[in-house]
Amino acid sequence: AQSVTQPDIHITVSEGASLELRCNYSYGATPYLFWYVQSPGQGLQLLLKYFSGDTLVQGIKGFEAEFKRSQSSFNLRKPSVHWSDAAEYFCAAPQLNEKLTFGTGTRLTIIP
Amino acid sequence: SQTIHQWPATLVQPVGSPLSLECTVEGTSNPNLYWYRQAAGRGLQLLFYSVGIGQISSEVPQNLSASRPQDRQFILSSKKLLLSDSGFYLCAWSSSPLQETQYFGPGTRLLVL
Secondary structure, three states: OOEEEOOOOEEEEEOOOOEEEOOEEEOOOOOOEEEEEEOOOOOEEEEEEEOOOOOEEEOHHHOEEEEEHHHOEEEEEEOOOOHHHOEEEEEEEEOOOOOEEEOOOEEEEEEO | OOEEEEEOOEEEEOOOOOEEEEEEEEOOOOOEEEEEEEOOOOOEEEEEEEEEOOEEEEOOOOOOEEEEEEOOEEEEEEOOOOHHHOEEEEEEEEOOOOOOOOEEOOOEEEEEO
């Protein structure tokens, strides 16, 4: 079955430092890919999505993600994190039956 | 613009009591609707989805049921809650087909004691 893997359960980054959150998928065809963010006690907010075309996707809040077919990856990046970026981040992709599969999430902590 | 509402925001219920969580969507017609559960420290588990009124698909066998009495209303229910039903319940909607972006509600925190 298709799967989405987020290898990092928890990442700590200093405010102002760069960030990269990893996401790997296992699909035969080019998938649709999503990144969502969840602040504590809140629902999920869409950061960005990749459907086709340019493999570098720009999202909200200064985030971007790059689809790399050769590495089966869709890593999320931000050049300089802010304290408000502390949250949980989920990568997602649809299964062959079109239902979304979510990774287990990466919790991001920002230190001053 | 589209908005999605969930209530209540928080709920504490005793084991064996019934449950009803409601989700409504505004600003769109014939949305696909989803119920997810998020247990502590785990990802999202799809519980139910619906592509139309009265059409419910269940993803996992469980103590819960779902109904869609109106186009933009999705209800999650249980006749008798279990301790294991505790979690964060999220409703989401998308346009057809299912691969389209899903938009989430604010969630309901359920604690079963």
